[in-house]
Amino acid sequence: MSDFVFQNPTKIIFGKGKISLIGDEIKNNGYKKVLLLAGGGSIKKNGVYEQTIKSLDAAGIGWVESWGVKPNPELNKTNEAIRLAKKEEVDSILAVGGGSVIDTAKTIAAGYYVDDVWKCFEGTQNIDKALPIFTILTISATGTEMNCFAVLTKEEEHKKWHIDSHLLYPKVSILDPETQFTLPWNQTANGAIDALSHIMEFYFMGTKEETALALDESLMRTIIKVTDTLKNNPSDYEARSSLAWAATLALNGISGAMLHYGDWSTHTLEHGVSAFKTDVAHGTGLAILFPAWIAYCKDANLDTFKRWAKNVWNADSVEEGVLKMKAKYAEWETPISLTEIGVKEEDLEEIRNITINRFKKFGALKQLDGEDVLEILNLAL
Numbered sequence: 001m002s003d004f005v006f007q008n009p010t011k012i013i014f015g016k017g018k019i020s021l022i023g024d025e026i027k028n029n030g031y032k033k034v035l036l037l038a039g040g041g042s043i044k045k046n047g048v049y050e051q052t053i054k055s056l057d058a059a060g061i062g063w064v065e066s067w068g069v070k071p072n073p074e075l076n077k078t079n080e081a082i083r084l085a086k087k088e089e090v091d092s093i094l095a096v097g098g099g100s101v102i103d104t105a106k107t108i109a110a111g112y113y114v115d116d117v118w119k120c121f122e123g124t125q126n127i128d129k130a131l132p133i134f135t136i137l138t139i140s141a142t143g144t145e146m147n148c149f150a151v152l153t154k155e156e157e158h159k160k161w162h163i164d165s166h167l168l169y170p171k172v173s174i175l176d177p178e179t180q181f182t183l184p185w186n187q188t189a190n191g192a193i194d195a196l197s198h199i200m201e202f203y204f205m206g207t208k209e210e211t212a213l214a215l216d217e218s219l220m221r222t223i224i225k226v227t228d229t230l231k232n233n234p235s236d237y238e239a240r241s242s243l244a245w246a247a248t249l250a251l252n253g254i255s256g257a258m259l260h261y262g263d264w265s266t267h268t269l270e271h272g273v274s275a276f277k278t279d280v281a282h283g284t285g286l287a288i289l290f291p292a293w294i295a296y297c298k299d300a301n302l303d304t305f306k307r308w309a310k311n312v313w314n315a316d317s318v319e320e321g322v323l324k325m326k327a328k329y330a331e332w333e334t335p336i337s338l339t340e341i342g343v344k345e346e347d348l349e350e351i352r353n354i355t356i357n358r359f360k361k362f363g364a365l366k367q368l369d370g371e372d373v374l375e376i377l378n379l380a381l
Contacts, residue, residue, distance in 0.1 A: 002209060002258045010146045010252070011172045014245065016237075018174050019051040019136055022094065023059025025172045026134055031092040033062040034134070035085045037105050039069045039097045046182050048138060052096055064088045072278050073100045073107075075118060075154045082111040085131070092132045095170075098139030098187075099194075099282075106150035106168040109133050118154060121161040130167040136174045139183060140244040141191030141283060143198060143251030145173035153275060158354045160275035175248070177240035185231065188243075189332040190283025192227040195247035196220055197286040201264050202256035204297075205365055206304055209258040213304070216255050217311045219246050224312075224328065231332065265363035266293045269376060272355030273343070280341050287329045288338055291322045292379035300366040338381045348377045 013021055026034060034056070043049040056063055066081040085093070085108055095105035109131040111117030119125030137145045144150065148168045153160045180188070203216045223246050226239040233239070249255055256262050270285035298305040298318045309321025326336045335341050343351070352373045356362075361369050368376070 002260060004257045006253050006257050008146060008169065008253050009166075010170050012146060012175065012248070013172065014175045014241075016176060016178055018176050019048060019179075020055050022052060022134065022136060022172070022174055023055035023057070023061050025174075026056070026061050026092060026094070027059040029092075029132065029171055031061070031132060033064070033088070033090045034092045034094040035081065035088070035090045035105075035108065036063045036065045037069065037081060037093060037095045037097070037101055037108070038065070038067050039101050041067065043096055043138060046138075046179055048096060048136065048179050052094070052136060056094075063094070064090060069097065069101045069104045071100050071281060072153050072160070072274055073104045073151075075152055078104050078107050078111065078117065078152060081108050082117065085112055090131070092134060094134045094136070096136045096138065098137070099142030099144045102133075102135050102137070102144040102170070103142070103150040103152065105133050105135070106130075106144070106148075107152050107163070109168060110163065110165065120163050121152065121154075121159075127163065127165040127167055130165065133168065133170045134172050135170045136176075137244075138179050139187055139191055140175070140180065140247035141187075141194040143195070143248055145170060145175065146248050146252035149251075151271070153278065155278065158275045159357060160271040161358060175244050177237060177244050180240055180244065181235045183234070185234070186281070186333065188230055188234065189227065189329075189334050190281045190287075191247060192223050192243060192332070193283040193287045193329060193334060195243075195250040196223055197266060197283075197290055198250040199255050200290065200308075201262040201266065202259040203308065204294075204301055204304055205260045205263055206258070207301065212255075212258040213307070217308075219249060219255060220312045222246050223250075227332065260364065263363055263365045265297075265365070265368055266290050268359065268362050269293065269355060269373065272351050272373070273338070275354050276347065276351045277341060277343065284335055284341065287334045287336055288341070288380050289376070291326050291336070292376045294318065294322055295379055296372070296376050297363075297366045338377065343381070345381060348374060348381070351377060
């Protein structure tokens with residue numbers, strides 16, 4: 001069994017009606033004025049916004065609002081919000097939304113104390129200080145509500161890169177599964193695929209880490225089972241709760257303990273695709289690329305890939321496991337090929353170049369270079 005360190009400082013408050021606690025949580029941590037960050041306005045339709053400001057008001061917390069964070073969040077919007085946060089002299093950030101909103105909040109938190117936050121992504125600027133972050137999660141997918149990572153796109157340069165720092169763990173995250181009852185089906189499915197992908201990034205690094213492998217298999221089977229339930233009944237509270245908590249566990253450190261920090265090649269590949277085609281949801285890109293990566297890299301750890309096929313998909317071979325995985329994603333109405341999202345064969349070289357723009361070689365289980373990337377993209381076409 002591999003040595004590891006696990007520490008996660010984020011407080012999770014989980015359950016019905018818990019949004020009402022956010023004001024007191026911010027107050028009890030000693031903060032008085034937040035930047036309330038949100039997306040396109042869905043939180044005003046499902047009651048989350050009203051619950052949030054009522055709680056802030058009752059606790060005497062001031063706030064200034066910044067709206068308009070998009071899926072695949074962009075640097076320009078983030079810089080706009082950083083300027084607002086500095087002007088209003090907020091002392092904390094409250095992100096109300098899904099992964100894109102929370103990742104943007106983390107970037108703002110770091111950017112508040114530097115001249116150019118993109119230098120943090122380039123690795124030329126350290127994150128030595130950050131505003132405290134609080135979150136109210138409305139889409140379970142990325143696990144960002146309980147981790148220290150953030151992904152952002154510098155749109156004009158087609159760069160979709162990430163930062164991480166122990167200073168970017170949220171102080172408190174509130175998860176009320178009822179807020180997700182009205183999500184469009186494609187967002188639920190993409191969230192489930194994102195969570196599965198996080199687990200697999202760790203899982204395939206394993207060999208003899210029985211506790212970690214068995215835990216991850218159970219999480220994957222649970223996500224598949226409850227997502228099937230939600231397709232037919234999106235208001236099933238038990239299924240929503242299980243998916244929400246499994247998605248958090250998928251990337252809060254627990255699923256990866258013992259597993260050598262994961263591989264993350266498929267996420268790098270996906271960032272290349274969605275930087276090229278910015279309207280593609282992260283979960284959709286992963287649904288397309290993970291089967292292709294498995295097919296290309298399975299021989300690097302064949303016994304574990306066979307175990308995954310058997311224990312997660314009840315398949316007799318890796319190839320059958322991949323087919324069952326793709327069939328399930330198709331059943332969830334998610335594209336399973338690059339062609340389905342409008343990528344053409346002549347686009348693959350440009351996507352390859354975007355993908356290797358930051359790292360010429362990447363991957364832990366099997367190191368990939370530009371030629372490998374092109375092979376995987378062709379398999380995904």
